[in-house]
Amino acid sequence: MTHIAIVTYSLGSPLGSNTDVRGLKNCDNHFQHLYRCHAQQAQILFYLYFAMTGLHAVHMIVGAGLLITLIFMAVRNRFSEAWYTPVDMIGLYWHFVDIVWIFLFPLLYLIGHTK
Amino acid sequence: MSHPVVPIKLYVGIFLALIALTITTVGVSKIELGDYNFIVAMAIAVIKGTLVVLFFMHVKQSSSMTKLFVVAGFFWMAILFVFVLSDYFSRGWLPGGKWW
Numbered sequence: 001m002t003h004i005a006i007v008t009y010s011l012g013s014p015l016g017s018n019t020d021v022r023g024l025k026n027c028d029n030h031f032q033h034l035y036r037c038h039a040q041q042a043q044i045l046f047y048l049y050f051a052m053t054g055l056h057a058v059h060m061i062v063g064a065g066l067l068i069t070l071i072f073m074a075v076r077n078r079f080s081e082a083w084y085t086p087v088d089m090i091g092l093y094w095h096f097v098d099i100v101w102i103f104l105f106p107l108l109y110l111i112g113h114t115k
Numbered sequence: 116m117s118h119p120v121v122p123i124k125l126y127v128g129i130f131l132a133l134i135a136l137t138i139t140t141v142g143v144s145k146i147e148l149g150d151y152n153f154i155v156a157m158a159i160a161v162i163k164g165t166l167v168v169l170f171f172m173h174v175k176q177s178s179s180m181t182k183l184f185v186v187a188g189f190f191w192m193a194i195l196f197v198f199v200l201s202d203y204f205s206r207g208w209l210p211g212g213k214w215w
Contacts, residue, residue: 088173095171102163105137106156110144 052104059097066090119176129170136163 070090073079079087140159144152169175174185 092172095167098171099164099167102167103157103160106140106144106160110140110156111153 049108052108056097056100056104059100063090063094063097066093118173121170121173121176125170129166132166133163 067090070087073086136159140156143155143159146152148155168185174182
């Protein structure tokens with residue numbers, strides 16, 4: 001039900017009138033059931049789900065590489081009080097990724113919890 | 116480049132606030148509030164995002180010019196969101212069946 005809620009909130013209208021979105025009660029959240037009862041909703045839902053989590057994962061992998069680089073630079077005493085620009089820049093990037101997840105987490109996993 | 120060093124206590128405080136807000140948003144999501152579930156979840160997310168931008172990204176202690184650019188960035192993002200959401204919410208308004 002969690003994921004269906006994204007559809008009802010953000011994609012409620014594009015689903016067309018052939019399928020009654022409100023009739024979701026008859027289907028549990030078992031994936032096979034979701035596909036059978038609401039195949040098109042499931043398709044656009046999981047397109048969005050995997051696109052958003054996947055792009056976020058790519059950002060995180062890049063960030064992990066940058067942070068490892070920072071660790072190596074710090075170990076080699078490359079930074080001083082006068083120069084620590086990479087720490088600032090990579091910190092900004094990492095917190096940008098952070099903010100993305102702050103919004104994606106409730107949108108993907110929490111909204112519709114009670115539905 | 117350099118800027119005033121932020122005490123670790125502040126970072127820890129912001130971190131704990133973010134954890135507390137995460138627990139809150141998960142807790143509230145289990146309560147049936149109808150459409151308000153969405154509003155509350157997004158409101159908490161905005162508060163958390165603001166904390167991160169202001170303290171972790173040092174915008175609070177940055178110059179007015181930096182703050183202006185931050186606001187301009189979010190304003191531009193809002194414009195993009197309006198375009199995307201106007202597409203989403205207006206689909207199916209016209210008759211003719213499926214639109215994909």
